[in-house]
Amino acid sequence: QKEVEQDPGPLSVPEGAIVSLNCTYSNSAFQYFMWYRQYSRKGPELLMYTYSSGNKEDGRFTAQVDKSSKYISLFIRDSQPSDSATYLCAMIKGNTPLVFGKGTRLSVIA
């Protein structure tokens, strides 16, 4: 079993839809959870960063962490064509390298 599982998609939604992206993980030692957005031929951009279980909201984005279920989510409200990208979940324990999911390719259709 991989440490972090993420459905690679592709996921295609109409403009304005609510998008739900998810990752599961197996290592309960993970402490920090991040979501990155990567456009083609660009470096990943940090969208959300959380430490504890619960919800964190930033504009149209909401990150959710459930440590008891080892499950994290990213919700995008009112999705726009400019949200079309690959979304990577990532997590770490201590000062070790990030462990990434495979990334989910999202297309928002106008």
Next chain:
Amino acid sequence: GAVVSQHPSWVICKSGTSVKIECRSLDFQATTMFWYRQFPKQSLMLMATSNEGSKATYEQGVEKDKFLINHASLTLSTLTVTSAHPEDSSFYICSARPQIGEQFFGPGTRLTVL
């Protein structure tokens, strides 16, 4: 968010030459920086972890003599691809961590070896 820059953004070189890529954290100090490579439509692959003032830690299968990493200051790390060959052509991305937990990525450097 914090800003990480990379230079150059795109480089083309002849086989056998060496190429140096710079990674800078512009508005924070980073004790730890990371170097990744990424092939088209594939995940990021960690190459090495670089700590300021000490030798880099390379991932299994990454040749340390081919990919020289120097982390001379808290805001600068360099990756030198020595004697580059066409199979080294890839997208190289650096990342910097201002504190445990957060990690910011540079825009990437596209290397093409002819």
